[in-house]
Amino acid sequence: MHSMSRRKVAIITGGNSGIGYALAERLLADHDNIRLCLACRSRERAEKAAAKLQKLSADAEISIVILDTSNVQSVYSAARDIEQRYDHIDWLYLNAGMLKVKGVDWSNFWEGLFSKRVLFMFTTGEGLLIQEDGVTDDGLQKVFQTNVFGHYVLIKELEAKLGNMSGNGEAVSQLIWTSSSASLEYNFDIEDFQHKKGKDPYSSSKYATDVLSVGLNNRMNKQNVYSHVMCPGLVMSNLTYEILPQWFWVLVLPFLWLMRLCVPTMTNSASNGSEALVWLSHQDPSQLDPQSKFQSSVTACGKPYVETTKMNIDHNKVETLMQKLDSLDADLRKKYKNA
Numbered sequence: 511m512h513s514m515s516r517r518k519v520a521i522i523t524g525g526n527s528g529i530g531y532a533l534a535e536r537l538l539a540d541h542d543n544i545r546l547c548l549a550c551r552s553r554e555r556a557e558k559a560a561a562k563l564q565k566l567s568a569d570a571e572i573s574i575v576i577l578d579t580s581n582v583q584s585v586y587s588a589a590r591d592i593e594q595r596y597d598h599i600d601w602l603y604l605n606a607g608m609l610k611v612k613g614v615d616w617s618n619f620w621e622g623l624f625s626k627r628v629l630f631m632f633t634t635g636e637g638l639l640i641q642e643d644g645v646t647d648d649g650l651q652k653v654f655q656t657n658v659f660g661h662y663v664l665i666k667e668l669e670a671k672l673g674n675m676s677g678n679g680e681a682v683s684q685l686i687w688t689s690s691s692a693s694l695e696y697n698f699d700i701e702d703f704q705h706k707k708g709k710d711p712y713s714s715s716k717y718a719t720d721v722l723s724v725g726l727n728n729r730m731n732k733q734n735v736y737s738h739v740m741c742p743g744l745v746m747s748n749l750t751y752e753i754l755p756q757w758f759w760v761l762v763l764p765f766l767w768l769m770r771l772c773v774p775t776m777t778n779s780a781s782n783g784s785e786a787l788v789w790l791s792h793q794d795p796s797q798l799d800p801q802s803k804f805q806s807s808v809t810a811c812g813k814p815y816v817e818t819t820k821m822n823i824d825h826n827k828v829e830t831l832m833q834k835l836d837s838l839d840a841d842l843r844k845k846y847k848n849a
């Protein structure tokens with residue numbers, strides 16, 4: 511079939527809630543006749559979200575796939591389901607993510623509030639969260655596997671459906687990662703890329719995401735596959751409700767709106783936070799810098815827009831991380847696929 515008449519396919523990991531769900535709503539509004547797939551770990555939550563979306567657009571094809579990014583066997587099985595369903599993937603949104611918090615460091619918060627670091631603190635959360643991590647059944651660090659590695663395995667498993675590998679020489683695919691402004695280089699150690707020893711697994715995982723995205727461009731651009739990272743800003747979602755209760759966030763919302771006067775990344779709503787994800791779906795990815803990061807932002811009046819920043823990620827770090835991920839992937843493949 512000619513690519514002009516082919517229906518576009520978008521897959522969204524973690525599409526049942528928050529930013530992923532808002533993205534699904536907005537893609538339905540922006541792209542006629544789209545085929546949307548929510549790749550989620552809970553069938554119940556995925557079906558509920560799919561039913562809500564179907565009500566918004568009776569014509570769209572909305573389906574679900576069960577995917578737990580913290581379990582490689584679940585990733586293999588989700589990839590098989592996706593492969594059977596679609597000839598080609600236009601947008602693969604790597605959005606699912608976790609942040610496990612034991613508590614807020616309020617003494618750092620009060621100290622930071624009256625210091626020069628205040629804006630940095632609010633945009634990155636640096637030093638404010640006491641985090642937890644764990645080890646998955648695959649023996650990997652949980653935050654790393656959920657946010658980064660599970661997605662990397664998914665991409666590798668779906669390679670035959672991406673870009674010109676899907677059989678059409680002109681077909682293009684976009685890999686679009688939900689990263690974060692909490693991605694800070696100094697929280698990532700290439701020798702401890704899973705962050706077994708550190709105290710900020712979330713920031714480390716998001717920096718690893720940025721590094722990996724550059725590596726995927728190096729490897730896959732020639733096959734018409736382009737990878738980009740974006741930041742949603744600070745969004746009220748289940749992720750933030752697990753840090754502090756929803757009523758607290760509702761209470762401080764006027765303060766967060768006020769902050770928009772000097773901090774445009776106070777997007778607050780999932781819809782605003784998804785701005786750069788939607789914007790990327792309208793771009794020709796071959797024209798975008800692989801080292802760019804796209805930030806969802808809002809004006810003081812609440813109008814969303816996208817700001818572009820440059821990442822400047824070190825080439826050696828990119829290559830080393832890719833090798834380490836490939837070696838981990840090969841070990842797990844041997845364990846589960848040759849068993």
Ligand SMILES: NC(=O)C1=CN([C@@H]2O[C@H](COP(=O)(O)OP(=O)(O)OC[C@H]3O[C@@H](n4cnc5c(N)ncnc54)[C@H](OP(=O)(O)O)[C@@H]3O)[C@@H](O)[C@H]2O)C=CC1
Pocket residue numbers: 523524525526527528529530549550551552555577578579580581605606607608656688689690691741742743744745746747748749750780
């Ligand atoms: N909220 C914010 O301020 C910011 C969020 N982000 C990033 O945005 C992304 C979306 O988060 P957000 O919408 O805020 O929060 P939500 O908690 O609403 O969304 C997270 C999604 O990821 C899914 N998920 C979590 N773990 C897994 C797993 N092991 N396998 C499959 N899916 C999983 C969740 O599923 P389930 O519903 O089953 O839990 C949920 O659908 C994340 O990557 C997050 O790091 C980045 C910057 C700021």
Ligand SMILES: CC(C)CCC[C@@H](C)[C@H]1CC[C@H]2C3=CC[C@H]4[C@H](C)C(=O)CC[C@]4(C)[C@H]3CC[C@]12C
Pocket residue numbers: 609614619631632633634635636638639689690691692743744750753754762
């Ligand atoms: C008066 C309130 C606003 C006080 C809340 C204090 C903290 C709990 C929060 C302040 C800043 C928040 C965050 C900033 C950056 C986010 C980052 C971009 C992300 O990806 C995940 C969530 C954040 C770390 C978020 C978490 C809560 C705060 C630290």
